[in-house]
Amino acid sequence: MKIDLTFIWTAFLQILPAIPTTLVITLVSVLAGFVIGLLAALARIYKVPVLGQAASAYVTFIRGTPMLTHLLLIYFGLPVLLDALSAQFGWGFKSASIPMIGFAFISFSITAGAYMSEVIRSGLLAVDRGQLEAAYSVGMTTPQALRRIIFPQALSVSIPNLSNSVIGMLHGSTLAFTVSVVDINAKAQIVASTNWKFFEAYIAAALIFWGLTLLIERLTAVIEKRMNLYNRGGIV
Template sequence: MKIDPGFIWTAFVQLLSALPTTLMITVVSVFFGFLIGTASALIRLYRVPFLHYLATAYVTFIRGTPMLMHLLLIYFGLPMVIDGTAAALGLSFRAASIPMIGFAFISFSITAGAYLSEVVRSGIGAIDRGQMEAAHSIGMTTPQALRRIILPQALAVSLPNLSNSLIGMLHGSTLAFTVSVVEINAKAQIVATTNWKFFEAYIAAALLFWGITFLIERAAGLLERRINLYNRGGVS
């Protein structure tokens, strides 16, 4: 068996067509996951009645089950809920009209939300409680203090973990092929079937993922240095 370096380049070029789908899944999932995670973290930190137990159960269940399981549960279970609800209400909408990538968005956002909830919660916990008390002393409400003082600092502290979560969702996006979404991994399989050069195709896919991961790490590193410079009172 010989490796065909030329086909690695050919496969790499063809895989670029699937790059937008992979990036879209990653960005959308992390964005909505961050919103879900922030809400969940605040509910748990401030022990909102009843919602506190739901948020805790959500985080515990999602973190305790595989990401692929979440995708399959959404893919097979959500249409049953949608179609049943639509039929009960006399609506014509059916789950079949939802694009396959929509199930990936929903599933991965829910998954990301549970993990990002812990990231945000730990970031808020790292901030001195005296800052909240100081904000209250000058007349700020708790939501105002969170928005203006606590959360910005918590996000800065959590930046390394946030970048790790982004990279994790990038790699997790490869699971979308199980619901017929053509992302980088699925595209590699399609390209390889033309002449059964799977090894070369997967090398190309690995190089592409490595390149994206490297860019994310570099961007996060630059942002972290700028934040540290600002916190020290430097001028950037």
């Protein structure tokens, strides 16, 4: 069998419509993961009695196990749990009504949350303590100081790591095929299964992912430049 160059192009065109699915999964998991991560990071930094330890356990567990196991656990475990609860309390809710992509959203958000929490925590820790003290000394409350002084600086420090997390989730979204969501990877499989030209189809899929990744990197560079405007000059 020869490598069929024209089929790479055909496959490329057929895979293109699956890009939005991949991007939606990535976007949802990154945004939800950011919120989860922020809460977990704050709980750990402020050593909130029970929540702090729970957040630590959550981060350790998620970071110590593959993303695939999270997806499988949610996919098989959540319906059992929900149906049991629903039967107990008579909610009249059936787990079968959850769309397949919903499992991907939930599980990837949980995964992203743990990784994001580490990124956010290191970002917050990188801000000089003097900044917080200065904010207090001009009479800001803690939420004000966090929102106006700490978060913006922490965000600009974490941009490179956040971009790595986004790229990680983009690449991780390929796992969605295990719960029958048709993303770029699944589409490549479907396209190839008609004529068994798997190699060509996966070259097309790889090129698309490569392009998306480079795009994210470029965007990050622009955002980083903009975010660090306040920080130019001086000794750094």
